[in-house]
Amino acid sequence: xxxxxxxxxxRALLACLALASAGASAHASDERRIAIAVHGGAGVIAxxxxxxxxxxxxxxxxxxxxxxxxxxLEHGGSSLDAVTAAVRVLEDDPQxxxxxxxxxxxxxxxxxxxxIMDGHSLRAGAVAGVRHVKNPIELARLVMDxxxxxxLIGSGAEEFALAQGLTLVxxxxxxxxxxxxxxxxxxxxxxxxxxxxxxxxxxxAVALDRDGNLAAxxxxxxxxxxxxxRVGDSPIIGAGTYARNGVCAVSATGHxxxxxxxxxxxxxxxxxxxxxxxxxxxxxxxxxxxxxxxGGDGGVIALDGEGSIxxxxxxxxxxxxxxxxxxxxxxxxxxxx
Amino acid sequence: xxxxxxxxxxRALLACLALASAGASAHASDERRIAIAVHGGAGVIAxxxxxxxxxxxxxxxxxxxxxxxxxxLEHGGSSLDAVTAAVRVLEDDPQxxxxxxxxxxxxxxxxxxxxIMDGHSLRAGAVAGVRHVKNPIELARLVMDxxxxxxLIGSGAEEFALAQGLTLVxxxxxxxxxxxxxxxxxxxxxxxxxxxxxxxxxxxAVALDRDGNLAAxxxxxxxxxxxxxRVGDSPIIGAGTYARNGVCAVSATGHxxxxxxxxxxxxxxxxxxxxxxxxxxxxxxxxxxxxxxxGGDGGVIALDGEGSIxxxxxxxxxxxxxxxxxxxxxxxxxxxx
Numbered sequence: 001x002x003x004x005x006x007x008x009x010x011r012a013l014l015a016c017l018a019l020a021s022a023g024a025s026a027h028a029s030d031e032r033r034i035a036i037a038v039h040g041g042a043g044v045i046a047x048x049x050x051x052x053x054x055x056x057x058x059x060x061x062x063x064x065x066x067x068x069x070x071x072x073l074e075h076g077g078s079s080l081d082a083v084t085a086a087v088r089v090l091e092d093d094p095q096x097x098x099x100x101x102x103x104x105x106x107x108x109x110x111x112x113x114x115x116i117m118d119g120h121s122l123r124a125g126a127v128a129g130v131r132h133v134k135n136p137i138e139l140a141r142l143v144m145d146x147x148x149x150x151x152l153i154g155s156g157a158e159e160f161a162l163a164q165g166l167t168l169v170x171x172x173x174x175x176x177x178x179x180x181x182x183x184x185x186x187x188x189x190x191x192x193x194x195x196x197x198x199x200x201x202x203x204x205a206v207a208l209d210r211d212g213n214l215a216a217x218x219x220x221x222x223x224x225x226x227x228x229x230r231v232g233d234s235p236i237i238g239a240g241t242y243a244r245n246g247v248c249a250v251s252a253t254g255h256x257x258x259x260x261x262x263x264x265x266x267x268x269x270x271x272x273x274x275x276x277x278x279x280x281x282x283x284x285x286x287x288x289x290x291x292x293x294x295g296g297d298g299g300v301i302a303l304d305g306e307g308s309i310x311x312x313x314x315x316x317x318x319x320x321x322x323x324x325x326x327x328x329x330x331x332x333x334x335x336x337x
Numbered sequence: 338x339x340x341x342x343x344x345x346x347x348r349a350l351l352a353c354l355a356l357a358s359a360g361a362s363a364h365a366s367d368e369r370r371i372a373i374a375v376h377g378g379a380g381v382i383a384x385x386x387x388x389x390x391x392x393x394x395x396x397x398x399x400x401x402x403x404x405x406x407x408x409x410l411e412h413g414g415s416s417l418d419a420v421t422a423a424v425r426v427l428e429d430d431p432q433x434x435x436x437x438x439x440x441x442x443x444x445x446x447x448x449x450x451x452x453i454m455d456g457h458s459l460r461a462g463a464v465a466g467v468r469h470v471k472n473p474i475e476l477a478r479l480v481m482d483x484x485x486x487x488x489l490i491g492s493g494a495e496e497f498a499l500a501q502g503l504t505l506v507x508x509x510x511x512x513x514x515x516x517x518x519x520x521x522x523x524x525x526x527x528x529x530x531x532x533x534x535x536x537x538x539x540x541x542a543v544a545l546d547r548d549g550n551l552a553a554x555x556x557x558x559x560x561x562x563x564x565x566x567r568v569g570d571s572p573i574i575g576a577g578t579y580a581r582n583g584v585c586a587v588s589a590t591g592h593x594x595x596x597x598x599x600x601x602x603x604x605x606x607x608x609x610x611x612x613x614x615x616x617x618x619x620x621x622x623x624x625x626x627x628x629x630x631x632g633g634d635g636g637v638i639a640l641d642g643e644g645s646i647x648x649x650x651x652x653x654x655x656x657x658x659x660x661x662x663x664x665x666x667x668x669x670x671x672x673x674x
Binding site: 123149152229237260274294 | 454459460461465466484485486487488489490491492493494496497563564565566567568569573574575576579593594597598599600603604607608611612631
């Protein structure tokens with residue numbers, strides 16, 4: 001079969017396109033565009049379950065998170081500091097499935113995972129299965145900044161937290177009455193032969209700073225009624241979180257097992273870098289073709305090297321917010337609002 | 338900047354090339370080519386340290402592993418069974434850093450990680466931080482086959498092992514006098530301000546079966562003198578292990594932190610799938626340009642959808658072996674032998 005063009009010609013074309021794209025990126029950097037997006041989880045959020053009060057409260061929290069991150073960027077701070085600040089706000093808010101208010105395992109405990117990545121240096125930090133660290137995203141950041149490692153799990157991660165001067169909190173700090181009720185309902189449904197787990201929640205942020213550096217961060221309690229030791233995509237660099245300057249930054253949320261199998265965050269970046277898709281096209285391909293094809297659901301927030309924001313999902317909704325220096329401000333839950 | 342061709346034209350070309358490649362793959366499947374490659378770790382293996390007896394013993398073990406996997410394929414077995422069989426042989430052999438003979442953490446314990454992936458369904462299983470599972474690759478396989486999850490860690494993974502009927506072994510089973518001496522040397526070097534960790538070992542396998550299904554598996558004890566809870570790339574789907582039918586299967590070994598940051602296994606597959614590189618070119622780009630650029634070292638074994646075997650590394654050597662139905666048989670340690 002002949003395509004009328006050799007691989008060599010194709011590669012020359014790709015090199016040419018890469019140059020064009022690098023030029024565009026330098027141009028964006030001249031404008032010093034800054035941008036941030038956050039998510040508070042995708043999943044089944046039936047409009048009927050969302051009272052006006054609850055919706056207002058969630059929107060306020062998303063706004064607080066995106067503003068906390070934007071304030072960092074606006075004052076010339078780094079995208080790493082911006083995503084850390086935004087995720088910390090959502091971890092501290094019991095409405096989201098991360099930090100305080102995380103969903104509970106089958107055994108009734110909170111087990112937390114988080115990761116962060118610097119698109120400039122490709123440095124990364126991640127933790128999984130921690131039970132006593134108030135802000136797992138801060139621990140992931142410390143793993144990146146203060147250890148020779150990328151990924152620490154369980155009690156080893158908590159030993160490192162103590163060595164770094166973090167104060168541990170009792171597991172009870174994370175538990176809320178609502179999550180206890182949710183676990184009880186999940187167990188009842190499991191006993192009745194229904195769905196064993198539900199995957200909602202997870203929080204994350206992506207940001208582009210004045211220096212053109214991208215960063216991504218994700219934090220979660222995982223799935224309600226998950227088995228002790230189960231880890232989803234959130235702490236997996238390449239699955240739940242990825243960032244590479246000039247290409248893209250991604251934070252994912254959804255049914256983590258499918259996101260791991262597709263290496264969703266890295267795959268989106270690869271489609272942008274290697275196949276020349278726009279970020280929007282790459283996200284659509286991975287969520288609506290590949291993820292959908294496997295039967296997984298969820299969403300991502302993503303930024304490209306020029307600060308274009310993409311927030312997409314194949315679930316009924318995704319808590320999300322975005323803000324950039326071109327004046328874009330958006331808070332939304334469902335596809336159209 | 339104009340490249341003389343639009344993105345639309347480029348995409349048409351890529352679609353055309355993808356079709357051409359699918360055609361080639363169907364052709365290979367008609368020939369029912371089977372192939373397997375195994376590795377027993379990359380790293381600094383100074384020829385002076387490798388006595389003739391030791392080298393003969395390592396070569397015999399690599400041959401036993403590749404033959405165990407090949408026997409499965411030859412009898413019409415699946416690539417998943419082949420890589421499981423090959424990795425189990427290397428886990429049981431104390432010469433390699435996986436299963437029995439795994440390197441020891443700073444605390445003197447063995448903490449084991451493993452993962453496996455099915456290129457046909459993209460199902461995957463992984464475990465990290467297990468201390469009492471004789472063959473971690475079997476547990477990773479059970480996570481894939483018998484749980485709704487992909488990744489289980491620590492005591493949660495061991496609870497699942499017990500629930501699946503695996504017999505746990507004392508941590509002492511894994512420890513060998515040589516690994517204890519190695520840990521002592523690493524601690525001495527650390528006290529003297531030298532390198533804190535050494536990254537050698539890790540085992541893995543990739544295979545293509547008669548049905549054209551690819552699979553990859555990796556198992557490790559991690560790094561000598563690693564901190565409790567440190568996890569490298571081996572159990573990370575996308576970093577140490579990845580497989581997708583028609584594209585590639587990869588198992589990696591080396592300084593795991595760098596492999597995670599680059600999502601090495603998935604990146605190699607992406608370069609093949611999205612940029613149309615040959616497997617050999619993709620491996621070279623990732624190991625000798627990207628990994629080298631970050632300062633990481635190690636290697637990979639990889640197979641493409643047609644059964645071409647690539648085994649490459651940027652370290653002085655990599656224990657490796659390969660065998661396929663075209664008659665290729667190879668066992669090697671250094672670049673040229």
